[in-house]
Amino acid sequence: MQTPIINVVDVTKEYGNTTVLSAIDFKLNHGEVVALLGENGAGKTTLINTILGLTAHSKGAVKVFDADAGSKTARQRIGCVLQDTQLPDTLTPIEHLTLFSSYYPTPLPLEVLIDLLSLEDFAHRRLNQLSGGQKQRLYLALAMCGDPDIIFLDEPTVGLDIHSRKQLWNAIKKLQQAGKSIILTTHYLEEADALAERLVYLVKGQIQFDGAMSEFKKQFNAKTICAISDLDIHEVDAWDTVTAVTRNQDRVSIVTHHVEAVLARLFQSNVNLSDLTVSSQTLENIMYQISQQNSDVVKGVDQ
Amino acid sequence: MKSATLRIYYLEAKFEFLKAIRVPAFTLPSLIFPAMFYIFFGLMFNSGSHPQHAAYLMATYAVFGIIGPALFSFGVGVAIEKDQGWLQLKQASPMPISAYFFARAVSAALFGLVIVMLLFTLGALFGDVRFTHAEWLLSLLALILGSLPFAALGLLLGLSVKGQAAAAVVNLIYLPMAFLSGLWLPIQMLPDFFQYFAWIFPAFHLAQIVLAIQEQSLGYPIVVHLLSLVAMTLLFVALAMRAYRRA
Amino acid sequence: MNKLLPLFFIAALVSFILLLPTPTEEQPTSTSLRIKNASWFDGTKWQQSDLYINEGVIAHPDSAAETIDLTGKFIIPGLIDAHTHIWGDAPQQSLQFGVTSMVDLFSDSDVKVFNQRIKDIQQAQYADIFSAGILATSQGGHGTQFGVTVNTVNAPTEAAKFVVEQVDRGAQFIKIVYHHEANYGPFTSIDRATLQALIKAAHAQNKLALVHVSHLEAAKHAIAEGADGLVHMISDQDIDEEFIALAKQKKIFIIPTLAVIAAMNQGHQLTWLEPQLRLYNRLSEAQRQQLTQTFNVPFAKQNLLAIAMRNTQRLHQANVPLLAGSDAPNPGTLIGVSLHHELALLQQSGLSATATLQAATYGAALELSLPQRGRLHVGDRADLIVLGKDPATNIHHTQSIEQVMKNGRWIKLQSFNTKAPSIPITEFPIDAAGKVAASDFQFIATSDQMMSGNSSAALTFIQGKCAQPEILGVQISGDIKPGFAFPWSGAMLNFSRNFSASYDLSDFTSLSFNTAGNVGRYRLLIFSEHQQQPKMITFTVNEQCSKQTIEFAAHPNVNWEAVQGLAWVAGQEQSQFRLLIDTIKLNP
Structure with missing residues (x-):
């Protein structure tokens, strides 16, 4: 290590x-x-x-x-691009970079920065004439200029x-x-x-x-099985293969890493199932999922 | 100081000045207003009054003039750049943050210098103002150094209020203070109460120092005004440092 | 470039400060000057070369000198009037007409002041005065009729004491009034023994004995007793060969003063004053009137002038040195102006123009031992006149004065011919109520109370500490208190009630007054017509008496041509103060 x-x-x-x-x-x-x-x-x-x-x-x-x-x-x-930063509008990227480079003991040459972040097209324009992407590249250049x-x-x-x-x-x-x-x-x-x-x-x-x-x-690559059903969610929740079950009126959502096994068991248990869909997890779902777990930190593998 | 550090101070000041002069809509009024007021109240509507009037108001409008850039550069400028995250980005960089404040002070002093020179020229040409070289020089130096307390006050405001509100807050302090400190009308023309009330304003003390050079002050010892200014400056700086740590 | 920037910045700032105007207190500076293309008379002969001036004197050629081109102009040394009486502003006024040195043959002036000024090469406001002080005359003799206190000399034994007294007072010459008889008209005279004793005493003190005589017999006595010069031409009769021989033998000189003798003749005219020349137009109507006044001398003959001129001619032919003197300001004469009349009369008496010029320049300086005067040699005073016309062709051309230089500085020439009312007085004698004699002028206290301020002022009129005895000054007791923006307290001299009248002061060059009081800066305020604010001139006061002189030329922003009043005030910088002002004078 x-x-x-x-x-x-x-x-x-x-x-x-x-x-x-x-x-x-x-x-x-x-x-x-x-x-x-x-x-x-x-x-x-x-x-x-x-x-x-x-x-x-x-x-x-x-x-x-x-x-x-x-x-x-x-x-x-360290170099950084901070959230929601706006630079003074009346200076040009070249001027901002000249100033910022002076802060560092071994700054990158301006040409290198301009080349690295493709700034040449707008290096001499005032900031109020730049697009959001151009500005963001300038911010990155500012983060880079001290060769951090x-x-x-x-x-x-x-x-x-x-x-x-x-x-x-x-x-x-x-x-x-x-x-x-x-x-x-x-x-x-x-x-x-x-x-x-x-x-x-x-x-x-x-x-x-x-x-x-x-x-x-x-860990979080789970799928969601959705269906209209009268199944007992507590019973299903007790299954090893099921991560979470929720009911919204007559619609049930089952989150699982083992779609095939859960589906097989559902079919075997002879419950009514209609309008069945299987979908992948969205990040929002994962976040929801993690926040619902309310458990200890999920440990990843040490690298 | 090492030359690399000096270069930071120099570049900060240079770009600060460039930033300011590239917004003429904002800069020109602050340069021209004191001169315009002086022309109206000090030179044009001055007939029949005392010959020292022109010299008196030249000094007080010069004080009015130098306060503007200092209060606005620090009060509004810092507030906006603080809100925009620019100040934070500088804080995260290895620059000495003092260079940033130094640059603003220099830029404000340069604008103040232009205003003062404009007023001196008007006074000399059209107001028959005559001083010895030493008196001219002393007045100029007192005015330029006198911008520091207002830079400190501006800094305190800039770090304490939101960028959008800053201009309103600065004006709310700047204009009443100017009037109540006797910068627009000689303080003696205000009711007695205001002559004592004025002691709480740094502008009053600076005006008295500059007027003392031409022997037109209220007559209190200069050192009293100097100490008042130093004390106020230290207070503003201390409060500003507290606000800075919180920002 | 970046390294030069701060230097450039500082240089710009310094230049800015240096360009800003300062209070005008400085004197016009004397610089090294080269005058080219003028014909100039060095006191004895005419020259064409360049004339150099430096530090108030004629100098050796200097390549660094500032050059002025006076092509077509004529330069002569500043004129010497060898017979005047100095009153009031005569030293200033004479400069206006090109007379830069004068011999004062009796006045009660402070001779030591004159002697100081003679040495002062910086001053350019006054003609140099070489004074005889008080004249020596008998009790009831000529000279006692003017109201001046005169210690008479009535016996030979009193002569030495009198002469020493005069020399102690600073006299440069001893002037003696003598007549060969005990009485002459209403006057008595010292006797011949006393004359002899006085001349001896003068010589013992290394002073020239200058004798006032009008009769041939008296003149012969004076020369025989050792007189160095006669201060009038003999006018009772034509001189004889014996007198001429005596004059030549004793090497005396004579100051004919034909101008004053002319005034003793009824109906003397201004034919000598040339209307087309500059001098004429600079004189006011009143001044020209003054020049035609007649001297009423009932006991004198009617043809004095003709006799005197004939005598002048014969003495000139006999090479007896003649010196130009006007005897101004007697009736019919004007200080400075009448010397031009004298020159015209000398020319009319047969002197060549050059000889006449010499009589008013180097000739006079030589005979009277006036060092550095009357001549334009290296080291001599740079006192000179620029003429528009050649005086060598006609001596009347001395009236074409264009410029006058005193001690290397150009004098501001004034016109006295002005339509605006000239201020009627030049001095301001105050009575115990603050009124100025012979005028409507009144001193009143002034303070910012009229502007609802809190300062106060009170005036008393007392014997001026800085003035001659019996002259009252203005004592201001004031208190400056905050209240009005520009507090003031002091004394105001109103030229009329409510500023309804104004007077022209522009014929003068300066206002002077003496001050004493609490140390500090005070201000003279000048209220003028067409100027809504008074103009302000600061001056500094000491505990001791000091004379303040406000040079008008240094304050061109004041409308000196229509002044309504003056005020002497303290301002912000004073609190309780006392200030004495006296001997207020306008100087020509």
Whole structure:
């Protein structure tokens, strides 16, 4: 096991009576790309701000390259795209990059940045003339300009059209290939799936899942069987193969990883079934599912 | 300081200034209003009054003039950039955040300088204002350094209020303070009560310092006004630091 | 570029500050000057080369000098009037007419002040005055009739004491009034022994003895007793060969003062004053009137002038040095102006134009030992006149004065010929109620109470601490209190009630007054017609008496041509204060 470049140990953050982060343990190793998922208010941004040193935590320890979070050493090796950032409109990308590059001891040459993020078409235009995607690429360039080891991307593609999103994904993949460690928050499982190998799932300030993307999908790759039926949901819920059963008037939903086995047993038990459908899980369903479990953290496989 | 750090300060100041002058609709009024007011109240509607009137109001409108950029740059500018996340992005970067405030102070001082020079020119050309070189220079320096307390007050406001509300809040403080500190009309023309009430305003103290250079102050020792300004500045800075940590 | 930026910025700021106007208190500066293309008279002969001036004196050629081209102009040394009496503003007024040095042959002026000014090469407001102080005359003799306190000399034994007294007072010459008889008209005279004693005493003090005589017999006595010069031409009769021989033998000089002798003749005309030349038009009608006034000397002969001119001619032919002197301001004469009359009369008496010029320049300086005056050699004072017409062809052309320089500085020439009412007085004698004699002028207290301020002022009119005895000054006791924006307290000199009248002060060059009181800055406010606000000039007051001079030229923004009143006030910077103002004077 190598030394983690980010080490969050038992971090709790409270605002008054509200607990925003609760006993978070999180490690990031060199070269990893981690997707941080969670509902709004789950604590993703707070966790990132804590690691960046922008927000103080109530308890625990956060180290970045063995330095305190927010220390100059830490800040020199981190680049970030924060959520909902707007840059002053009256400067041009070149001017913003010139200024930002001056903050770092070993900045990337401007040409390299412009090339890497394909900024040349609008490098000399004022920001109020740029599209959302162009701005987002500039933000990424700002995150990159100090040639950092770790890059934080807090919802980098939110509000972008498909095309811009794909362009940005390509840019992020290039960073990944360049050996950067990336922490990415997103609403989109698809985006996490496309970019990250590891996934951390936050619910109400707690880590509900932390493991490989494949493991996550395996665990949560359940299907839903839906039918109009008078079956006894408590009986069905007791089956080993069934994850969850819910009834909505005469319609029953059964969540399971073993569709065929459950269907066979349903048919065998001679209950009335009509209007039967089988569908894949949506992320929303998974989130619902996880929140319903209300159980201990689902442990992924240690990498 | 290392030259790399110096370069950060220089670039911050340069781009801060560029940012400001690229919004002429916002910048020009703040440059022109003090001069316009001075032309109206100090020069045109001044016939028959005392010959020192032009010099007196030149000083007080200059104070009015330098407060504007300082309060707005910090009060409104910081509030907006704080809301837009720009400030946070800088905080996350390895830049010394002092460079950001330094840049705003320099930019505000430069605008203040232009306003002061404009007023001095008007006073000299059309108001028959005559000072010794030392008096001109002292007045100029006092005015430029005098923008600092207002930068501190602006910073406190900028960090405390939402960007959308900032302009309204700043104006709500700026304009009444200017009037009640005797920047538009000599303080002696206000009822007695206001002459004592004015002591709570930094603008009053700065105006008295600048007026003392031309021997037109109310006559209290300069050091009293200086100490008041320093104390107010420290208070604003302390409160601003608290707000900064919370932001 | 980036490194130069702060430098550029600072330079711009410094230039801005330096460009801003400062209170005008500085004197016009004397710089190195080169005058080219003018014909100039150096005191003895005419020259064409460039004339250099530096630090108030004629200088060696200097390539750095600022050049002015005076093509077609004629330059002569500043004129010396060898016989005047100095009253009031004569030293300033004479400069206006090109007379830059004067010999004061009796006045009660403070001679030491004149002697100080002679040394001051910076000043350009006054002609240099070389004074004889009080004249030596007998009890009831000529000179005692003017109301000036004169210590008479009635015996040879009193001579030495008198002379020493005069020398102690600063006298440059000893002037003696003598007649060969005990009585002359209403006057007595010192006797010949006393004359002899006075001349000896003067010589013992290394002073020239200048003797006032009008009769040939008296003149012969004076020369025989060792007089150095006679201050009038003999006018009782034509001189004889004996006198001419005596004058040549004793190497005396004579100041004929034909201008004043002319005024003793009934109906003397202004034929000498050329209407087409500049001087004529600069004189007011009243001044021209003054020049035609006649001297009533009932005991004098009617043809004095003709005799005096004939005598002048013969003495000139005999090479007896003649010096131009006007004896102004006697009736019929004007300070400064009448010397031009004297020059015209000398020319008329047969002197060439150049000889006449010499009589008013180097000739006079040489005979009277006036150092650095009357000549334009390197090291001499840069006192000169620029003429539009050549005085060598006609001495009347000295009336074509275009510019006057004193101590290297150009004088602002004024026209006295103005239609606006000129201020009737130049000094402001105050009575115990604050009224100014011979005028409607009145001193009143003024303060911001009229603007609902809280300051106060009170005036008393007392013996001025800084004035000569018996002259009252204005004592202001004031208290500046906050209340009005621009508090003030002081004394106002209204030229009329309610500012209804204004007077032209522009014929003067400055206003002076003495001050003493609480140390600090005070302001003189000048209320003028067509100017809604008074103009303000600051001055600094010490505990000790100090003389403040407000140069009008330095304050062109004041409408000096229509002044309605003056105020001396304290402002914000004072609290309780006392300020004394006296000896207020307008200076030509």
